[in-house]
Amino acid sequence: MMEYLVFRLYAPLASWGEAAVGESRPTATYPGRSAIIGLLGAALGVRRDDDSGQRQLRNSVSIAIKQRSPGSLMRDYHTVQVPASQSKVTYRTRRDELSAPRKVINTILSSRDYRCDGLWTVAVWLTPQAELTLEDLERALKAPHFPLYLGRKACPPGAPLAPRREAFAQLREALDAEFPPLYGKNAGDERRALRLPENEFYAWEGAADVLDGNGQGVESSEVWDMPLNRRRWQFGPRVEYRRVIRAREER
Secondary structure (H helix, E strand, C coil), X not given: CEEEEEEEEEEEEECEECCCECCEECEECCCCHHHHHHHHHHHHCCCCCCXXXXXXXXXXXXXXXXXXXXXXXXXXXXXXXXXXXXXXXCCCCHHHHHCCCHHHEEEEEXXXXXXXXXXXXXXXXXXXXXXXXXXXXXHHHHCCCCCCCCCCCCCCCCCCCCCEEEEECCHHHHHCCCCXXXXXXXXXXXXXXXXXXXXXXXXXXXXCCCCCCCCCCCEEEEEEEEEEECCCCEEEEXXXXXXXXXXXXHC
């Protein structure tokens, strides 16, 4: 048996940033390690410029996700006015940019993607070198130091995270933990209201068979969502394992 901290994430809007190229800001369908570390850091009160605190946090925890629903995609289009680059001209503030001569101001079209009504379960467990405890994290999530949000400041949680510590024999049991329904009186009402799919998607780190002892049907890839320095916005690679369990496999 191993002790896990489990909690859920739900919001009308969430955005789990991926690599951004040009004016497009896409979102993944589920939160990665960077997003969860950021959420835990906000709850604990660890500032982005606190390199020691950020390092302590990221070295203390391992993370897994169950995607109960990816939600639906919403794309928000923006127009932004920016001056053209000019030699020997430096714009130090947004006001400086907009004060530039009209003839050098251009309009950029950009887009930001969000997931609407997504629902995820998160499981956190400690690494051998952990300097924090699950009790610390649970207490912080119940009474966060900074406001919590799901990817962007415009995306606050739409329901209590309901964090709790519990011992499970397998990681999958932790991710399958039940929470009070967000809609209606039972899980069936919630499933219908949120249109939860029957297939279950899991993502985790560690090894292929960590989820439930079965490494078959598991895919893996290198993802760049390991936060290294929040001030410089630097990230490193890690190996992420994923598996989709279809409803008919459970029968």
